[in-house]
Every structure is written in C-alpha cells, then in structure tokens.
Amino acid sequence: MKNAYVPSRFNALSHTDDNGLVLFNSYTGAIAHFSDTEKQTVLSALKRAGTNQLENEIQEDLYNNGFLISSSVDEKRRAQFLHQSLHRTDMMHLILMPTEACNFRCTYCYESFERGNMNRKIRNGLKSFVQQKAATLSNLHISWFGGEPLIALDVIEELSESFLAVAKENNIQYSCDLVTNGYLLTKDVFQRLLSWNINQFMITIDGIGEVHDSRRYLTGGGKTFDTILKNLLAIKEIPGVFDITIRTNFDEDNLKEASELTRFLKEHFTDDQRFGILFRPVGKWGGKNDDDIPVCSRTMADKKIWELTDEAITEGVNMSSMVSGSMMPSASVCYSAKPHSLVVGSDGQLYKCTLSLNEECNKVGTLHEDGQLDLDFDKIANWVTSGEETDEGCQSCFYRPACQGNHCPLYRMRTGERPCPYEKRSIKKVLNLIWKNSLERW
Amino acid sequence: MRVLRPATSPVNTNTMKSVPGSLK
Known part of the structure; x- marks a missing residue:
C-alpha cells in the first residue's frame, strides 16, 4: 500500500x-x-x-x-493537459514590427533591416484583425519589436489607441512589452508608451562607455552609451509602475568589463526595484558577423551568466524579474511554439520565430488589409508540435511544465539538441539567487 | 516557511527572448 x-x-x-x-x-x-x-x-x-x-x-x-x-x-497527465491548454482560443500574443529598420548596427545582430515602417494597408489589417478577434478574447498581449520600434512611434501610437479601445469595449486584459535599444527612449516618449499600457521594457547595455559603443553603435558608427544612460536616469525620476530589464549580452570581448558595469549600475539603480539586470551570452544567431564573434563556450556561458548575476545581487543591483518570471508554468515556452501567437512583419508577412525571418519554414502566412489571415497550418504545426511530445527526456524532466520542451524550437531544429533554458541548466544556483535577491525587500 | 512566490493554478494562469546557444 x-x-x-x-x-x-x-x-x-x-x-x-x-x-x-x-x-x-x-x-x-x-x-x-x-x-x-x-x-x-x-x-x-x-x-x-x-x-x-x-x-x-x-x-x-x-x-x-x-x-x-x-x-x-498522475503528474505526467497534469503536464500533458497543461501543454494542451496552450490551445485555448481566448488568449492571443502578437509580436509586432512597427518597422524593420534600425538606427543601430550592433556587431552581433542577426537582422537584415530590409523593410522599413509598417505600411497603411498592414496597419489597417492589424486593427481589423484584432477587432474581429476581440469578441472571443479574454487576454491580448502585444510585444513591440523590430527593428527599433521607437523609430516608428507613430505606428505604435495608432495601433495602441485602436487596441486599447477594442480591449476596453470587450473587457480584454491588455498588456504589452517593448524591446528597444534605448537611444530614442526619452522621458517624453517613455510617458507616452506608459499611457498606451506599455510597461515592460528590455534595453541592452553591454558595458560602460567605449565597451558598449564598440559593440552597439549607430548606423553611421556614432556612440550610443551616453544617450541611453541619460534616458534611463530621466526615466528613473518618473513615478509609476513599470519594469525595465537592463540586458547585457556578453562574449569574450566584454566579459572582463562586466563587473565594472555592475558597479556602475549599482551607483544609479540600486534603490529602484523597477530596474533589474539580465546577463545573456551572445550566440551565432545568423548575423553577417557570425564568423567573427568571440562567443563563449557553452560551459563558460552557463557559468558566467549566474556568476555575474550573483555579483550584481551582492552589490545591491536587482536581478531582472524575467528570470523568476520565466520559471512560471508555461512561461519558458517560446512564442514560436504557442498556437495562438504570431509575428507580424512590417510588410504583413507572418512568422512564428523572430530570428529566422528569411527561412521558408518560418514564413507561415500573410495578413491582408481586411484583417483576414492566410495561414499555412502545416508550417505552423512544425513549430508548435516539436516539443515534449517528441522527446521522452523532456517528458520526464522536473522543468517540463515551465518549458514543455519548447523553449526554442529553432535551436532544436538547427542543432538537434534539446533546447534547455539557462535557468533549468543551473537550477540550484538560480534558486539560491532568487532567495538572495529577495532578502533586501523582506 | 517564507513564501517567495505563491502557488498558482497553472492552467488558469503566462502572457524573454533567449536562445539557448549558437545555432551553428
């Protein structure tokens, strides 16, 4: 018994x-x-x-x-049912590219900047599409991406005002995040974004001054660090609820300067819980400089992510809420693997993944001006069904409910390896850091 | 026990761009 x-x-x-x-x-x-x-x-x-x-x-x-x-x-059935619940039709997540142009030319970027601002037809199409879906939605999340989305602030404004009105009318919970290089994120722009319910941000700083400027520079080669910092310090003075992740992408070139950045951030952001830091290793992600990037080895990357995070917490800098956020059930499933998530390019091309924009398997449909979608469900099925259902190792894993074997379908397709999240790979260290990060507030 | 994060009912409760390594 x-x-x-x-x-x-x-x-x-x-x-x-x-x-x-x-x-x-x-x-x-x-x-x-x-x-x-x-x-x-x-x-x-x-x-x-x-x-x-x-x-x-x-x-x-x-x-x-x-x-x-x-x-x-039966816990395996629990996990299986959770995985199936991603198919509920009342939730939708759209990743929008108001422009595919960028004012930066970061050395490790994988984008090709071939298309500019979202044109009139596609804006109309998006507004119609959301309006048509609204009656059946309880939850709509928009990720503003690009390109550099703030180049097309007018597009964000027009779409946001339409989405906000539809969400209000239909009692839809409406939330947004925005990924920006921070150069155009002035206090004024930030306040406008907040008014459109955009309150989660990710901004990348790769080091102090020249270290950052040598990796993340303007299209013409100009410096960017001072402007980004000035913007962040101005934003810090704004009262209100928002969550900013300062992301540091590291490789062998800037790894040694990461500690210096941590001490610098401590001076400016240690007393503000709305700012947190996230360290991630640079990878060869399909950019034109891939062959020249001095990427860290996998072992080194795994070690350094959490060593640097530990150092930051010890110094009094918060860890980004994204770390523990990604450890919620279903929270480490990539949007490319979610059945009700789509990436919308500025020309109306629909994708599942934001990295492999030039691959045929990722071009899954088209958005029309009347809001109708043409979708290739065979292509979509490849992205959505290649996780835990194909991998017995994932089915037996303690982390299964969080990622469902679907943390990065692209990584699994390209390498044939299991795409385990960084948090899972170092779970004991990460749990210790979550505890340590909670102490100041307690 | 100090709860750092409460339990949720996962089916009723998520809406990080992080590639877990190089692609080649």
Missing part, C-alpha cells in the same frame, strides 16, 4: 547560503524558503516514499504549495 502523499516530480531544491533551503515547483510556480531549523523536517517529508498523513504545519505547507501531492495524481 503506497502512502497517501508523495513528493512532486516537478520539485527542485537548493541549499542556501544561510543553511536553509529553497524549494521550487515548476507546475504550481511556487517558491519557498525554509530556515535551518525547518530544514530537516522538509527533507524528511520529501523522501521518495512519502507520508501517509500530513503530520505537522510544514507538511501542510508543502502540500498546499504543490511540493507534496496526493499519490493518486
């Missing part, structure tokens, strides 16, 4: 620097810290054989957060 309660297969556990424990469950998204004095009780409760009744408060807590589950639960 098996015990009534057993530990979840979706748990991960890490020992913390204070002799405590952090527990994470990828199906419920729960994260909890236990002190030195509670630790033994927790470890006993999580033994594989389980327990027949909940004998103390800690065991009750473990059960309520999904760390202990009823032994009658």
Whole structure:
C-alpha cells in the first residue's frame, strides 16, 4: 500500500547560503524558503516514499504549495493537459514590427533591416484583425519589436489607441512589452508608451562607455552609451509602475568589463526595484558577423551568466524579474511554439520565430488589409508540435511544465539538441539567487 | 516557511527572448 502523499516530480531544491533551503515547483510556480531549523523536517517529508498523513504545519505547507501531492495524481497527465491548454482560443500574443529598420548596427545582430515602417494597408489589417478577434478574447498581449520600434512611434501610437479601445469595449486584459535599444527612449516618449499600457521594457547595455559603443553603435558608427544612460536616469525620476530589464549580452570581448558595469549600475539603480539586470551570452544567431564573434563556450556561458548575476545581487543591483518570471508554468515556452501567437512583419508577412525571418519554414502566412489571415497550418504545426511530445527526456524532466520542451524550437531544429533554458541548466544556483535577491525587500 | 512566490493554478494562469546557444 503506497502512502497517501508523495513528493512532486516537478520539485527542485537548493541549499542556501544561510543553511536553509529553497524549494521550487515548476507546475504550481511556487517558491519557498525554509530556515535551518525547518530544514530537516522538509527533507524528511520529501523522501521518495512519502507520508501517509500530513503530520505537522510544514507538511501542510508543502502540500498546499504543490511540493507534496496526493499519490493518486498522475503528474505526467497534469503536464500533458497543461501543454494542451496552450490551445485555448481566448488568449492571443502578437509580436509586432512597427518597422524593420534600425538606427543601430550592433556587431552581433542577426537582422537584415530590409523593410522599413509598417505600411497603411498592414496597419489597417492589424486593427481589423484584432477587432474581429476581440469578441472571443479574454487576454491580448502585444510585444513591440523590430527593428527599433521607437523609430516608428507613430505606428505604435495608432495601433495602441485602436487596441486599447477594442480591449476596453470587450473587457480584454491588455498588456504589452517593448524591446528597444534605448537611444530614442526619452522621458517624453517613455510617458507616452506608459499611457498606451506599455510597461515592460528590455534595453541592452553591454558595458560602460567605449565597451558598449564598440559593440552597439549607430548606423553611421556614432556612440550610443551616453544617450541611453541619460534616458534611463530621466526615466528613473518618473513615478509609476513599470519594469525595465537592463540586458547585457556578453562574449569574450566584454566579459572582463562586466563587473565594472555592475558597479556602475549599482551607483544609479540600486534603490529602484523597477530596474533589474539580465546577463545573456551572445550566440551565432545568423548575423553577417557570425564568423567573427568571440562567443563563449557553452560551459563558460552557463557559468558566467549566474556568476555575474550573483555579483550584481551582492552589490545591491536587482536581478531582472524575467528570470523568476520565466520559471512560471508555461512561461519558458517560446512564442514560436504557442498556437495562438504570431509575428507580424512590417510588410504583413507572418512568422512564428523572430530570428529566422528569411527561412521558408518560418514564413507561415500573410495578413491582408481586411484583417483576414492566410495561414499555412502545416508550417505552423512544425513549430508548435516539436516539443515534449517528441522527446521522452523532456517528458520526464522536473522543468517540463515551465518549458514543455519548447523553449526554442529553432535551436532544436538547427542543432538537434534539446533546447534547455539557462535557468533549468543551473537550477540550484538560480534558486539560491532568487532567495538572495529577495532578502533586501523582506 | 517564507513564501517567495505563491502557488498558482497553472492552467488558469503566462502572457524573454533567449536562445539557448549558437545555432551553428
């Protein structure tokens, strides 16, 4: 006779620097810290054989957060059902390119900047499409991307005002994020974006001054660091709710200067919870300079991401909310793998993935001026069904509910390797950092 | 126990561009 309660297969556990424990469950998204004095009780409760009744408060807590589950639960079916629930039709995520032009020419960029601003027909088409879908939507998320989206602020304004009105009329929860190089993000522009419900931002800074300017320069070669910093400092003075991720892309060229950047950010942003840092390794992603990029080895990249993050937290700089955000159920599934997500190019070309814009398998349809979509469902199926359903390793993984084997279908297609997220690969270290990052606020 | 993030009902509850390595 098996015990009534057993530990979840979706748990991960890490020992913390204070002799405590952090527990994470990828199906419920729960994260909890236990002190030195509670630790033994927790470890006993999580033994594989389980327990027949909940004998103390800690065991009750473990059960309520999904760390202990009823032994009658089939967790693989739970995960399978969660995966199927991505097909619900009341949620939609569109990644829009108001322009495919850019005022920067970053050394490691994979884009080709062949198309400019979104034309009138496509703007009309998008507005009609969203209007037609609205009656059946409960949730609409727009990611403003490009190119550099702020070059086409008028397009963002026109579309936002239409989407906001439709969302209000149909009681749709409407949210947005925006990826920008930060050069045009003045205080005035920022406030306009906030008024259009755009309140999550990602801005890249690759080092201080010359380090950044040698990697992320203007089309004509000009410097950009000082302007971006001036903009960020002005934004910091704005009251209001928003979330800015300062992203640092590193390779062998700027790795040594990353600590200097962390100390610099500490001076300016340490006391503002709305700013957080995210370190990511540069990869060969299809840009014209790929052969010349001194990318870090996989082992080195895995190590440095979290070493640099640890250093930042120790200095008092916040870790980006994206790290723990990506560890929620379904949150590490790439938009390219979600059935109700599309990328809309500025010419109305529809894609699933934002990296491989020139590949036929990624050109999945066209948007017309009347809001109708022509879609190639065979191509879409390739992106949507190549995850956990094709990979027994993913089916048995503790991280399955978060990424569902679909963190990056492109990576799986190109390399044949499993596209495990960086967080999963270093889960113990990451859990310790989430705990450490929470201390200041507690 | 200190809850750093509460449990959710995942089917009812997400709406990071991060490629997990080089593509070639």
